[in-house]
Amino acid sequence: MTTVAVLGAGKIGHTVLAGLLRAGRPGDTLIATARRPERAAELREALGVRVLANAEAAAAADVVVLAVKPQDAAELMTELAGHVSASQVVVSLCAGLPTSFFAKRLPDGTPVVRAMTNTPALVDEAMTVVSAGEHATEEHLAVAEELFRPLGKTLRMPEAHQDAVTALSGSGPAYMYYLVEAMTDAAILLGLPRAAAHDLIVQTAVGAAAMLRDTGEHPVKLREAVTSPAGTTINAVRELERHRVRAAIADAVEAARDRAREIAEEQG
Numbered sequence: 001m002t003t004v005a006v007l008g009a010g011k012i013g014h015t016v017l018a019g020l021l022r023a024g025r026p027g028d029t030l031i032a033t034a035r036r037p038e039r040a041a042e043l044r045e046a047l048g049v050r051v052l053a054n055a056e057a058a059a060a061a062d063v064v065v066l067a068v069k070p071q072d073a074a075e076l077m078t079e080l081a082g083h084v085s086a087s088q089v090v091v092s093l094c095a096g097l098p099t100s101f102f103a104k105r106l107p108d109g110t111p112v113v114r115a116m117t118n119t120p121a122l123v124d125e126a127m128t129v130v131s132a133g134e135h136a137t138e139e140h141l142a143v144a145e146e147l148f149r150p151l152g153k154t155l156r157m158p159e160a161h162q163d164a165v166t167a168l169s170g171s172g173p174a175y176m177y178y179l180v181e182a183m184t185d186a187a188i189l190l191g192l193p194r195a196a197a198h199d200l201i202v203q204t205a206v207g208a209a210a211m212l213r214d215t216g217e218h219p220v221k222l223r224e225a226v227t228s229p230a231g232t233t234i235n236a237v238r239e240l241e242r243h244r245v246r247a248a249i250a251d252a253v254e255a256a257r258d259r260a261r262e263i264a265e266e267q268g
């Protein structure tokens with residue numbers, strides 16, 4: 001079995017490691033790195049994986065997962081100099097950074113896969129999109145897919161789509177939680193107890209998501225089925241349109257995509 005090192009085991013790195021352990025991967029095939037010694041101790045205790053220095057971790061792994069913030073990636077690559085070779089696969093989770101960012105800092109020919117997952121990996125419901133960099137072959141993409149498959153769904157897309165993917169499914173859970181928060185406020189306005197409102201909204205979100213997934217119906221059809229003539233739902237939909245919520249969502253997703261592009265420019 002391959003050895004996987006997750007460099008920078010913060011929120012998403014920890015989530016990936018925990019998911020792989022849940023899927024039955026032996027702890028001794030996993031390595032984590034952390035900046036602070038307290039974090040390293042936490043990871044050892046919570047996950048039972050090895051926690052090493054970045055260079056040591058990378059050298060010992062077949063698959064090197066980069067899970068630091070994009071702003072910390074260049075420094076990390078300096079630390080890895082001489083410890084990664086073209087026989088390994090580097091999988092970057094860094095928002096915005098193209099595979100070329102890593103390729104020019106790694107030995108010639110090192111395969112780099114750009115991946116974007118999301119936090120529902122915590123409950124094995126992630127959406128992960130993988131894209132091949134210049135030296136990544138079918139085999140390397142398969143390695144990355146195999147890594148993320150236990151955490152939810154995986155999809156291959158050309159790297160050119162990754163900034164849009166980041167804005168959509170990478171950041172997407174935050175938009176869903178924002179909607180839940182807003183609906184909870186609305187429920188409070190209507191006088192519902194907060195705990196009951198939370199349960200109503202969460203089950204409604206879960207039910208609607210299951211309908212989308214299990215029926216395969218177009219969302220418009222599903223919405224129409226809820227919207228009775230001269231009923232209540234159409235009044236709410238009219239307000240959403242009046243407040244230009246559809247346009248606001250388009251602007252929001254575009255702004256996230258633009259930020260991914262900006263990160264790449266800032267980091268060079």
Ligand SMILES: NC(=O)C1=CN([C@@H]2O[C@H](COP(=O)(O)OP(=O)(O)OC[C@H]3O[C@@H](n4cnc5c(N)ncnc54)[C@H](O)[C@@H]3O)[C@@H](O)[C@H]2O)C=CC1
Nearest residue numbers: 008010011012033034035067068069070072093094095117
């Ligand atoms: N949070 C999310 O939903 C998602 C995040 N990502 C990407 O994953 C990466 C990490 O994001 P988060 O986990 O949210 O951030 P985070 O800040 O929780 O995790 C990053 C971790 O890297 C550590 N770190 C930084 N430099 C290091 C170094 N040189 N050596 C060892 N550890 C180092 C930090 O101490 C921190 O614990 C980012 O590039 C982000 O774009 C990708 C998909 C989803």
Ligand SMILES: O=C(O)[C@@H]1CCC=N1
Nearest residue numbers: 095166169170171172
């Ligand atoms: O907000 C961010 O930059 C990261 C990337 C996608 C989700 N979280």
